[in-house]
Amino acid sequence: MTEFILPNAWLIPFLPFLGFALIALFLHRWPxxxxxxxxxxxxxxxxxxxxxxxxxxxxxxxAVYEFTTRWLEMSGLKVDMGLLLDPLSAVMLLVVxxxxxxxQIYSIGYMKEDxxxxxxxxxxxxxxxxxxxxxxxxxxxxxxxxxxLVGICSYFLIGFWFGLPSAxxxxxxxxxxxxxxxFGFLLGILFLQIIFGTLTFSGLAEAVPxxxxxxxxxxxxxxxxxxxxxxxxQFPLHVWLPDAMEGPTPVxxxxxxxxxxxxxxxxxxxxxxxxxxxxxxxxxIAVIGGFTALFAATIALAQNDIKRILAYSTLSQLGxxxxxxxxxxxxxxxxxxxxxxxxxxxxxxxAGSVIHAMAGEQDIWKMGNLSKKMPVTTWTFIIGALxxxxxxxxxxxxxxxxxxxxxxxxxxxxxxxxxxxxxxxxAFYMFRLIxxxxxxxxxxxxxxxxxxxxxxxxxxxxAVAAVFVGFVNSPFMHHLFGEFISHxxxxxxxxxxxxxxxxxxxxxxxxxxxxxxxxxxxxxxxALRERFKGIHQLLQNKYYMDExxxxxxxxxxxxxxxxxxxxxxxxxxxxxxxxARFTGKSGDTLKYTEDGQVQNYALYMVAGALILVVVATMxxxxxxx
Amino acid sequence: MIGLPHYLLLGSFLFCxxxxxxxxxxxxxxxxxxxxxxxxAVNINLVAANKFAAADAVTGQLLAVFVIVVAAAEIAxxxxxxxxxxxxxKSVELNDFxxxxx
Numbered sequence: 001m002t003e004f005i006l007p008n009a010w011l012i013p014f015l016p017f018l019g020f021a022l023i024a025l026f027l028h029r030w031p032x033x034x035x036x037x038x039x040x041x042x043x044x045x046x047x048x049x050x051x052x053x054x055x056x057x058x059x060x061x062x063a064v065y066e067f068t069t070r071w072l073e074m075s076g077l078k079v080d081m082g083l084l085l086d087p088l089s090a091v092m093l094l095v096v097x098x099x100x101x102x103x104q105i106y107s108i109g110y111m112k113e114d115x116x117x118x119x120x121x122x123x124x125x126x127x128x129x130x131x132x133x134x135x136x137x138x139x140x141x142x143x144x145x146x147x148x149l150v151g152i153c154s155y156f157l158i159g160f161w162f163g164l165p166s167a168x169x170x171x172x173x174x175x176x177x178x179x180x181x182x183f184g185f186l187l188g189i190l191f192l193q194i195i196f197g198t199l200t201f202s203g204l205a206e207a208v209p210x211x212x213x214x215x216x217x218x219x220x221x222x223x224x225x226x227x228x229x230x231x232x233x234q235f236p237l238h239v240w241l242p243d244a245m246e247g248p249t250p251v252x253x254x255x256x257x258x259x260x261x262x263x264x265x266x267x268x269x270x271x272x273x274x275x276x277x278x279x280x281x282x283x284x285i286a287v288i289g290g291f292t293a294l295f296a297a298t299i300a301l302a303q304n305d306i307k308r309i310l311a312y313s314t315l316s317q318l319g320x321x322x323x324x325x326x327x328x329x330x331x332x333x334x335x336x337x338x339x340x341x342x343x344x345x346x347x348x349x350x351a352g353s354v355i356h357a358m359a360g361e362q363d364i365w366k367m368g369n370l371s372k373k374m375p376v377t378t379w380t381f382i383i384g385a386l387x388x389x390x391x392x393x394x395x396x397x398x399x400x401x402x403x404x405x406x407x408x409x410x411x412x413x414x415x416x417x418x419x420x421x422x423x424x425x426x427a428f429y430m431f432r433l434i435x436x437x438x439x440x441x442x443x444x445x446x447x448x449x450x451x452x453x454x455x456x457x458x459x460x461x462x463a464v465a466a467v468f469v470g471f472v473n474s475p476f477m478h479h480l481f482g483e484f485i486s487h488x489x490x491x492x493x494x495x496x497x498x499x500x501x502x503x504x505x506x507x508x509x510x511x512x513x514x515x516x517x518x519x520x521x522x523x524x525x526x527a528l529r530e531r532f533k534g535i536h537q538l539l540q541n542k543y544y545m546d547e548x549x550x551x552x553x554x555x556x557x558x559x560x561x562x563x564x565x566x567x568x569x570x571x572x573x574x575x576x577x578x579x580a581r582f583t584g585k586s587g588d589t590l591k592y593t594e595d596g597q598v599q600n601y602a603l604y605m606v607a608g609a610l611i612l613v614v615v616a617t618m619x620x621x622x623x624x625x
Numbered sequence: 626m627i628g629l630p631h632y633l634l635l636g637s638f639l640f641c642x643x644x645x646x647x648x649x650x651x652x653x654x655x656x657x658x659x660x661x662x663x664x665x666a667v668n669i670n671l672v673a674a675n676k677f678a679a680a681d682a683v684t685g686q687l688l689a690v691f692v693i694v695v696a697a698a699e700i701a702x703x704x705x706x707x708x709x710x711x712x713x714x715k716s717v718e719l720n721d722f723x724x725x726x727x
Contacts, residue, residue: 591727592727594726594727595723595726595727596722596723596724596725596726597719597720597723598719598722599647599648599649599656599719602647602648603648606644606648
């Protein structure tokens, strides 16, 4: 089986694509069949991925299989396409296929009454195909194609309920914001093609470290990083991700928490040989990641919508991963991507279960006391939150700890303190959500009901994963993850018990503080809100970033339009008017030569003929002379 | 001995008289007659050129006959037009025919 699947790994993205085509063309009339086909094909992809992973991880350090074929060839341009199976892509394959399978199964319950049930699964299949194609690409060009494909799937699924103006606008916002990042990404890719003449990762990995013209490599690396900034929603291109929560909740879990938004981090890991050879770019990545982590975590403190809290948490964690990449802890970044994929999709699916039970209500203050009615959702959600907060021995603890360790060991003490503070905020806002929504005194949660088994079983599976996935890079398993996924330019510091203990204490402190404020109400959150009214307003309005962009858009777009308008009226229009007026005036003047006297016309003719004769004679004379 | 320049000079004189008549006479009939002068000046040129440049050929004579035919047709049409205009306007003075103007 393994011998069959390795050269045929293209089947892994192809099967979901086949599912998409089948549903879109034939099966959409039978929603249940559509869902079944979609789930069966992605599950087959998961099984294939297991075989791929077993082959890749069978050798110490990980085997690498690359299959390449020439896509097109022109003079001076050779474009290859191919598959790259290495530990990095194998891990991503497992993450994407397993979570996609669980999310699709969950969607059967969540989307049950939706009229667009079949097309939902068609989009899900297309997304899975694009994401798997992105993961398996062995060169930047092919990756960019799939990069844009996941972008368009994200657009379709955010705007899935396009009847709602908010969903429609959110989809457009996501698309436009990503265009900004992808433009830079494409420029970066073109620069790579021009400088190195190849786009394959293996070819570039040889050529880039030998290249010394830093004046050119710095902008190229920063341009390349613009792509991950858009896709992984890093400040200042983060504004689309919270709005993307307008889509169905399982979509948020799969695309906007676990996989697609992690594609940016994956790209940085994949192209780590480029970024790590440009220290300036690494600093940019680390600072932007760290800032995003803090920025988003503070916003999450003051949000009331359950999905938006999770969205800002995702932003914050993506910032964490980027920060890890930037300080050189590539292993830690990828590890956090993996664990985060499981516990954050768990949290989103749990939130979806709550929203489902509350008939669409998303305000945590209108929930309360859900723990009695929805035990499975509650406990899996708490496991997810504990993992996110970094409580040992759950998965988030191991990965977050490694990022902090990486920042500390590489000498980025500022980023270490920032990361530790963000860990505190993370624990605090997650347990604020839990205490208010699941244990609050509000009675409105009374008529909620536990979700059906098709939704709770994926939650339980993900909860188990959220607990245990972290062990693959723990001392108990000899840091197995780092054995396979690492880079010579990256750092893999030795675990420090000081950092482990302090980060656990920080997380516990955040939980305790949330408990004191929102459960015991020792400190009244209303009084706090009143006391820090300005800050609360600022956070609740997301630092007014959307308003800022809207204002900037108005100033620059409207200003540019005004300028163009002035130019059009006073330059282009004026010139056209001048031509018309000149023609009109000369016609007005010259028309009096047409006086109706035939003999005058004859006179003009004779005069003209005479002039011609004179000119011709003079020319002839000058030729003879 | 009378040579080509003499004929050409005669033709030129006749042509200039014709042009002068076309430009200065107000009577439409007189203008038509002046045009006849110009055409005949051309005929003299054609015949003279034929005789002195290519005596064996008859190209010039042939063209002159054509011109005479065209001139006859032109006079027929021209006179018909003038009669028609005279019936409308009771005049053959070209000054009076200035309706087609700005």
